[in-house]
Amino acid sequence: MNTVKSSNLGYPRIGEKREWKQALEQFWAGKLEKEEFLKQIEEIRLQHLQKQHEQGIDLIPVGDFSLYDHVLDTAVMFGLVPKRFKYSGGKVSLETYFNIARGTTGAVASEMTKWFNTNYHYIVPELGEAVPALVENRPLQFYKEAKQRLNIAGKPVILGPVTFVKLSKGYQKSEFNTVVNQFVPLYADILRELQQEGVEWVQIDEPILATAISKEEIALFNEVYQALHEAAPNIKVILQTYFESIEHYEEVISLPVQGIGLDFVHDAGQSLAAVKQYGFPQDKVLAAGVIDGRNIWRANLDDKFSVLAEITEVVSKDRLIVQPSSSLLHVPVTVKNEEALDEILTGALAFADEKLHEIVVLTKGLQEGKEAIQTEITASVEAIKALNQSSVRNNTEVQEAIRGLHTYKADRQAPFSVRQGLQEEAFELPLLPTTTIGSFPQTQEVRKQRLKWRKGELTNAEYETYIKAEIKKWIDIQEELGLDVFVHGEFERTDMVEYFGEKLAGFQFTKFAWVQSYGSRCVKPPLIYGDVSYQEPMTVAETVYAQSLTDKPVKGMLTGPITILNWSFVRDDIPRYDVANQIALALRKEVEALEENGIRMIQVDEPAIREGLPLKQEKKQSYLSAAVYAFKLATASVQNDTQIHTHMCYSDFKNIIDAIKALDADVISIETSKSHGELIHAFEENTYDKGIGLGVYDIHSPRVPKLEELTRNIDRALQVLDPKLFWINPDCGLKTRGIDETVAALKVMVEAAEQTREKLLVKKG
Structure with missing residues (x-):
């Protein structure tokens, strides 16, 4: 080597316009023969090398x-290859490879978790x-x-x-x-x-x-x-x-x-x-x-x-x-x-x-x-x-608000012990209340109608009518299933971060800036390129409409400030935590708007807290403190009988349990189904004294769980958690699942909850 060299460490797999994703999903759907699939993939791979x-x-x-x-x-x-996939040695077949990642009707997929502090997921x-x-x-x-x-x-x-x-x-x-x-x-x-x-x-x-x-x-x-x-x-x-x-x-x-x-x-x-x-x-x-x-x-x-x-x-x-x-x-x-x-x-x-x-x-x-x-x-x-x-980077109102953060209250009015009683009285929920995490299946038809609306082929009124019809359909399904707390389904949302970014100032969206999250799942993170500010209500109309259709409580659904931060490409000219607090102040206004319009359960999801956690031990506490502060800044202004929920993915819970407690959410749900036993063990070593739902089945796998699976998961959790605080839910949103499997799985989940309630009442009696 005579002089300095240039090098690359790895190139995006997905292609300029997600050609890789399209080939994968066509192959999985049986629309592409194996030989043609491998040929297309080879062409993509070679194109990437040639470009470099x-x-x-x-x-x-x-x-x-x-x-x-x-x-x-x-x-x-x-x-x-795990034994459940019946591998007999030699080169692992393409079919077995995908089965490990995606699961089969008879074998659960291998666990998936975050790749260090990124939004990429690897198979464990x-x-x-x-x-x-x-x-x-x-x-x-x-x-x-x-x-x-x-x-x-x-x-x-x-x-x-x-x-x-x-x-x-x-x-x-x-x-x-x-x-x-x-x-x-x-x-x-x-x-x-x-x-x-x-x-x-x-x-x-x-x-x-x-x-x-x-x-x-x-x-x-x-x-x-x-x-x-x-x-x-x-x-x-x-x-x-x-x-x-x-x-x-x-x-x-x-x-x-x-x-x-x-x-x-x-x-x-x-x-x-x-x-x-x-x-x-x-x-x-x-x-x-x-x-x-x-x-x-x-x-x-x-x-x-x-x-x-x-x-x-x-x-x-x-x-x-x-x-x-x-x-x-x-x-x-x-x-x-x-x-x-x-x-x-x-x-x-x-x-x-x-x-x-x-x-x-x-x-x-x-x-x-x-x-x-x-x-x-x-x-x-x-x-x-x-x-x-x-x-866009010089919004004086936003910058003054950040300088004056000390004037904003970031603690709830009363401790959880007081709020809990007021919320029990307000909602009158049964023991082990059932709910979902937020989204319901986004069918091809939903995506088609959204695309037509974006292209101007549907008027705003026509699109709103369509979304309302989807909301009503799924409110009726939830009534029929017997769930206790409903959601509106998020049919108007493409992505849980993109949707909010499109409605807040300071964000920009791209057409082809996709990145791989896991498997063929690609996301298009917004660019936070300016000062973030609230423009107008973002979720109120859909949530209030859903609530008008039922006497059951409907949760307002927001994405939290740290998740929006960690799932975006963030400007690098000001401190990252200043950006988080800008987002939190904007979300605070939306939380208050939901409450003013009669929505008294509000879920502010933080599935990406794990992503931002520094790799160095000495930096973790300052990050967690900043994350807790931003969440509380967004949620703390509500009344005591308004119930704040949050959702997060499994993330070495025992190592961040103090921060999770400090969020002071009334109910937290955690994606745990692939690591259920490990998380339960964390609760044996640590006490959690607020409402909690451990995901009782895995939504990433296209299979309907068995009743005995779910009752076993629930029973195991109740060995260490107070039944009065325990919620029953899937481990994540249901956006990517099919309608039939979603309804079938939720039916089993509700049945498991009812069986467990009966056992607890008999035991108590």
């Missing part, structure tokens, strides 16, 4: 592409049921494909053994080293075969190094990578970290690898400070992640070049790689298709393709001198300046 090659990226990742999830890919590469590997074996060398397969089809000598990407085992389940903590060492010979085989094929660079991702790991685990890293180096001494391994700066910097840079990849975007310059303070080994390459891989804003190339210049004071250019801070999996594909956006905003955006261009420009600047890229530098600085000076 044409951009001028030197080290192009191969093997980062996935049909569902890269962690699942790693598991099936080692034959780790289940260890202990099968002995790992290398049944398919995926990195080799994709390397050969790129070489043979495009003449690209790619950089194979592999999830590292320590992180892989850390993210898995099915073993005791005391067995961790032993389990990791089971995989080392398999990784060694992968590297040996890559070496035989003539591979030069391999990227092994170990993001666990950015978390609080122990000295003992660092010692394990040393043993593992020494063994891998001995197995394939001619392979150059880049040990790649991302999302935050690494713990144990001096030990990590001493590991027996040829390159270290560090995040120079997050953690406020700690990586740069560590390089300058402790130096960097003369025999290693530094892969410097200076372009933000997780946000969509154009880089100030002057600032980025300065960071690289400081790095080159320690690391010579021939030992430097310029790259993004993480895989570009977390950002949309390209800005070029966003033709409808304001020119000032477009000029300040950079999606995956634009970020790769920034990397190439910076690499050129290091190779040829800053003057060679001065035009690009000036353009980036001017574009960012134009957005910062625009009126």
